[in-house]
Amino acid sequence: xxxxxxxxxxxxxxxxxxxxxxxxxxxxxxxxxxxxxxxxxxxxxxxxxxxxxxxxxxxxxxxxxxxxxxxxxxxxxxxxxxxxxxxxxxxxxxxxxxxxxxxxxxxxxxxxxxxxxxxxxxxxxxxxxxxxxxxxxxxxxxxxxxxxxxxxxxxxxxxxxxxxxxxxxxxxxxxxxxxxxxxxxxxxxxxxxxxxxxxxxxxxxxxxxxxxxxxxxxxxxxxxxxxxxxxxxxxxxxxxxxxxxxxxxxxxxxxxxxxxxxxxxxxxxxxxxxxxxxxxxxxxxxxxxxxxxxxxxxxxxxxxxxxxxxxxxxx
Amino acid sequence: xxxxxxxxxxxxxxxxxxxxxxxxxxxxxxxxxxxxxxxxxxxxxxxxxxxxxxxxxxxxxxxxxxxxxxxxxxxxxxxxxxxxxxxxxxxxxxxxxxxxxxxxxxxxxxxxxxxxxxxxxxxxxxxxxxxxxxxxxxxxxxxxxxxxxxxxxxxxxxxxxxxxxxxxxxxxxxxxxxxxxxxxxxxxxxxxxxxxxxxxxxxxxxxxxxxxxxxxxxxxxxxxxxxxxxxxxxxxxxxxxxxxxxxxxx
Ligand SMILES: Cc1cc2nc3c(=O)[nH]c(=O)nc-3n(C[C@H](O)[C@H](O)[C@H](O)COP(=O)(O)OP(=O)(O)OC[C@H]3O[C@@H](n4cnc5c(N)ncnc54)[C@H](O)[C@@H]3O)c2cc1C
Ligand SMILES: Nc1ncnc2c1ncn2[C@@H]1O[C@H](COP(=O)(O)O)[C@@H](O)[C@H]1O
Numbered sequence: 001x002x003x004x005x006x007x008x009x010x011x012x013x014x015x016x017x018x019x020x021x022x023x024x025x026x027x028x029x030x031x032x033x034x035x036x037x038x039x040x041x042x043x044x045x046x047x048x049x050x051x052x053x054x055x056x057x058x059x060x061x062x063x064x065x066x067x068x069x070x071x072x073x074x075x076x077x078x079x080x081x082x083x084x085x086x087x088x089x090x091x092x093x094x095x096x097x098x099x100x101x102x103x104x105x106x107x108x109x110x111x112x113x114x115x116x117x118x119x120x121x122x123x124x125x126x127x128x129x130x131x132x133x134x135x136x137x138x139x140x141x142x143x144x145x146x147x148x149x150x151x152x153x154x155x156x157x158x159x160x161x162x163x164x165x166x167x168x169x170x171x172x173x174x175x176x177x178x179x180x181x182x183x184x185x186x187x188x189x190x191x192x193x194x195x196x197x198x199x200x201x202x203x204x205x206x207x208x209x210x211x212x213x214x215x216x217x218x219x220x221x222x223x224x225x226x227x228x229x230x231x232x233x234x235x236x237x238x239x240x241x242x243x244x245x246x247x248x249x250x251x252x253x254x255x256x257x258x259x260x261x262x263x264x265x266x267x268x269x270x271x272x273x274x275x276x277x278x279x280x281x282x283x284x285x286x287x288x289x290x291x292x293x294x295x296x297x298x299x300x301x302x303x304x305x306x307x308x309x310x311x312x313x314x315x
Numbered sequence: 316x317x318x319x320x321x322x323x324x325x326x327x328x329x330x331x332x333x334x335x336x337x338x339x340x341x342x343x344x345x346x347x348x349x350x351x352x353x354x355x356x357x358x359x360x361x362x363x364x365x366x367x368x369x370x371x372x373x374x375x376x377x378x379x380x381x382x383x384x385x386x387x388x389x390x391x392x393x394x395x396x397x398x399x400x401x402x403x404x405x406x407x408x409x410x411x412x413x414x415x416x417x418x419x420x421x422x423x424x425x426x427x428x429x430x431x432x433x434x435x436x437x438x439x440x441x442x443x444x445x446x447x448x449x450x451x452x453x454x455x456x457x458x459x460x461x462x463x464x465x466x467x468x469x470x471x472x473x474x475x476x477x478x479x480x481x482x483x484x485x486x487x488x489x490x491x492x493x494x495x496x497x498x499x500x501x502x503x504x505x506x507x508x509x510x511x512x513x514x515x516x517x518x519x520x521x522x523x524x525x526x527x528x529x530x531x532x533x534x535x536x537x538x539x540x541x542x543x544x545x546x547x548x549x550x551x552x553x554x555x556x557x558x559x560x561x562x563x564x565x
Contacts, residue, residue, distance in 0.1 A: 011477070071482065072445060073454055093441075095475040098433075099457045102410070102442035106449035111411045111530025114440045128539065129438050130327070134335045134342050137534045144530065149441075178485040179454040182470065186477040195476070199563070223564060231494065241460065241474045241495060248354075248434065248494060250476075256563045266332060273542060277563060279554070285547075294545035297554045307551040312564070 002122050004032045005082060007075075007091040007100065008050055012040060012068065015049040017196035018092035018150075020157035025150040026090050027055045027158070029119045035060055036164075037082060039075050041068040047166045054159040059166045069181035070096055076103040081171045083108060083145060087122070093149035094195065094250075105147040113140065113148035115251075127151070131247040131270040152195065153253035153274045187240060191217075194243060197226035199256040200275075202245055205232035206261025206282075206301060213238045215305045216260060222312050228252070230262045246271035261301045264289025281305075316372045318424055319362040321396065322417060322431035322443065323378040324352040325387045329436055339535040351387045354432025356394070356499040357492040361462060362430050363395040364497065370464045373397045375424060379416045381405050385515060392510035393502045399513070404520035410438070412527045414446035419523045421451060426487060428469070433458050433491040444491035454484035458493040 004026040009016035019036070026034045035058045036050040043061040051059045060082070066074050079100070083089065089104060091097035093115050105112040118126040123140045125148065140146050194200060201223065203216040213233070220227045229239035231246060245252060247267040253274035260281045262268060269292055272278060280293035283300050290296045297304060327333055328348040336343050351359075362374045376391035378384045379402040388399035402416045421429060429451075434441035448455035456462075456471035460479065463470040464486075473480045474493045548554045558564040 016476075072457075073448070076449065095458060095473075098441045099445060099455070102445035103449040103455065105442070106411065106414060106446035111409050112440070112442050112446075113531065114438075114442060124534070129536075130333045130342060131436065131439065132539055133333050135537045135539050137537075139532045139534055141528075141530060176454075178488075179456075180483045182481040182483055184475070184477055184480040235495065240478065241493075242476055242478050247436070247439065256558075267329070273539070277561060278542070278545075279558070281554075290547070291544055292542040295554060295557045296545065296547045297549075297551070298547065299550070304551050304554070308555060311551060311555050 002029055002032045002088065003086045004029060004034045004088040004090060005086040006034060006036045007079060007089070007097070008036050008038045008046060009092050009094065009096040010038065010040065010046040013045050015046050016092070017157060017193060018094055018152040019050065020053055021152040021155040022090050022092050022150045023053050023055055023158040024155040025116060025119070026088070029088060029122055032088070033057050035086070037062065037079070039064070039067040039070065039078060041065055051164040051166050052160045052162050054162040056158070056162055056164040059164050061166055061168045062171055063168060066175050070100070071179055071181060072100040072103045073179045074175045075100055076107055077173045077175065078171050079104045080107045081173045086145070088146040088148070090148050090150055092152050094152070097149045101147055101149050108145055108147065110144045110147055111140070113138065113146065115151040116148040117151045117154040122146070131266050132273060133266065151251060153251045191220065192224065192226040194226040194228055195250055195252060197254055199223050199225035200228045200252060200254045201225045201258045201260065202228035202230065202262060203233050203239065203260050204230040204262030205236065207233060207238055210238050218309060219258070219305055222309065225256070225258070230268050259289050259293070260305070262289055263287045264292065316425070317370070318373045318375055318426045319365060319371045320375050320377055320417065320421060320424065320426045320429040321355065321359045321362050321391070322429070323355045323359070323376045323387055323391050324432070324435045325349055325378065325380055325384045326352045326435055326437040329353055335536050335538045339537060341536050349387070351390055352432050352435045354434060354492050357494070357496050358430040358432055359391055359394055359396060360497045360499040361492060365464055371428070375400065375426070377402065377417060377420050379404055379408050379413050379520065388515055389510050390502065392513040392515065393506040394500065395506070397513065399515040401515065401517045402520050402523065403517055409529065409531060410440045410442035411446055411530055412525070413443050414450055415525045415527065416520065416523055417443070417447050418450050419525060428487060429489045431489065431491050433493055444489050448489035451489065454488040456482055456484055456488065457491045459490045460493050460495040462490060462496070
């Protein structure tokens with residue numbers, strides 16, 4: 001039987017949007033029964049959100065003081081303790097899942113399928129390599145458990161309207177004390193979340209400064225879009241690290257992606273190739289971004305952005 | 316001795332646009348430019364800086380792979396590593412096996428800190444660091460953008476989805492590097508000469524006697540679906556019209 005455990009990513013009160021996409025990935029595995037596990041100090045609110053995801057059969061909530069901050073070294077032994085009941089373990093391929101799941105896989109003594117983009121059977125999967133420039137089909141040992149991080153851009157979010165039972169579980173697992181949470185600096189923003197936003201406006205090196213990046217924020221706000229950045233813009237300090245889009249940043253699949261002053265290096269394109277519509281604004285007609293753009297405008301961004309703002313009539 | 320182990324993986328240079336072989340058997344690698352995984356250069360740079368601050372005595376570069384990897388290990392020695400070890404294997408190495416092999420070296424060498432890349436840009440697996448930490452039963456700090464070492468602990472800032480997270484780890488521990496940790500130094504010509512005299516030990520993978528089994532069998536490799544070139548609009552007004560026509564902007 002195919003019993004899939006999805007590890008929820010959340011911030012203590014809200015479920016990260018990637019979790020609903022992992023549930024869809026889990027449901028794609030033939031004959032899967034899908035449970036969602038929540039590790040939290042008090043996971044009630046997150047569990048309620050997870051229980052509403054269509055297709056989820058049960059939500060397991062592991063409340064424990066140590067689970068307030070998701071430290072892989074403390075979560076991993078708890079996940080392992082749940083695994084005797086499951087054949088598959090899935091989590092998002094983001095900074096949470098990439099930290100935790102390989103640790104669990106090693107404790108279980110199995111390899112991991114990273115960035116799962118499709119399941120062809122319970123043990124046959126497709127995943128990208130080389131910045132998405134090749135796709136491999138691979139098979140895991142049918143006798144072994146499957147641990148996979150999910151390329152969340154490859155899946156739609158599971159719908160709502162479900163009402164799975166929520167079970168609170170006590171796991172008496174000793175946890176290591178060799179790793180301690182100190183702090184997290186998260187820029188609180190009312191803007192949509194980059195990973196799950198329907199629209200994204202990204203700025204590149206050409207934007208030129210942190211001040212100029214306000215042009216990107218302004219357009220994003222007018223469109224109701226999240227803000228992204230190329231590596232060059234992040235390295236230069238124009239935008240914070242969590243906005244980096246690409247092979248080694250976030251892989252996203254919005255309906256609309258607007259690339260402003262971004263050349264379109266392979267590493268950047270990997271992050272956006274699933275976007276439905278790509279718009280490129282770049283003054284170099286030869287820039288590789290135009291090879292993938294659905295709508296291209298060869299022009300100076302410092303001319304176009306104010307014009308666009310004026311035409312849109314927004315603040 | 317306070318040793319730092321650095322993982323060095325040989326990968327296709329990041330500027331190369333790879334090609335999938337027409338028969339689906341893999342990626343064409345003949346004659347393709349190879350180099351050290353960029354995240355491993357960052358790992359090595361960090362190790363060297365720690366040593367230069369007097370907080371480590373030896374930097375050990377370790378790679379698992381075929382004989383050609385000696386080139387990359389020589390580069391690592393030229394950058395400043397003190398010693399290198401090649402764990403020789405002609406077979407493809409999965410992250411799990413790489414972690415097992417690195418652990419075997421760690422046990423032999425009594426390592427205090429292992430620094431790996433957050434991901435290898437060929438397999439994009441992003442697994443080996445946490446796997447090594449798990450098998451070693453030690454702390455891990457992935458995606459490091461700042462590392463401060465004290466006697467028995469490391470304080471590490473990590474690039475996470477929410478922003479920047481700081482955690483404290485007891486040593487020994489495993490770190491994986493993110494892009495903003497540092498900017499690797501350039502190699503100077505005299506260093507290449509010096510590197511030729513530094514020790515590079517070759518150990519056969521088999522002699523580590525690891526219980527290795529392949530976990531992931533690759534059945535086929537295909538090119539991805541391609542996007543096609545769209546339309547070029549002539550000015551901002553046309554751009555907006557095109558967006559409105561697609562219903563993307565109101
Ligand atoms: C290991 C590794 C991992 C990487 N990971 C990522 C990743 O995850 N994401 C990522 O983005 N990159 C990544 N990169 C970097 C990538 O290779 C490129 O260097 C980077 O994407 C370039 O950013 P950019 O397009 O903003 O800058 P540039 O390549 O410098 O492009 C700037 C563009 O702006 C245009 N321009 C200049 N002035 C104007 C103007 N006034 N108006 C309009 N257009 C203008 C130029 O024509 C040019 O095309 C990685 C690299 C390595 C080695
Ligand atoms: N064959 C290898 N030899 C040396 N180091 C490796 C090897 N494979 C992986 N690593 C290390 O693990 C990191 C992450 O690799 P991966 O898990 O394959 O994405 C790399 O950046 C290296 O530091």
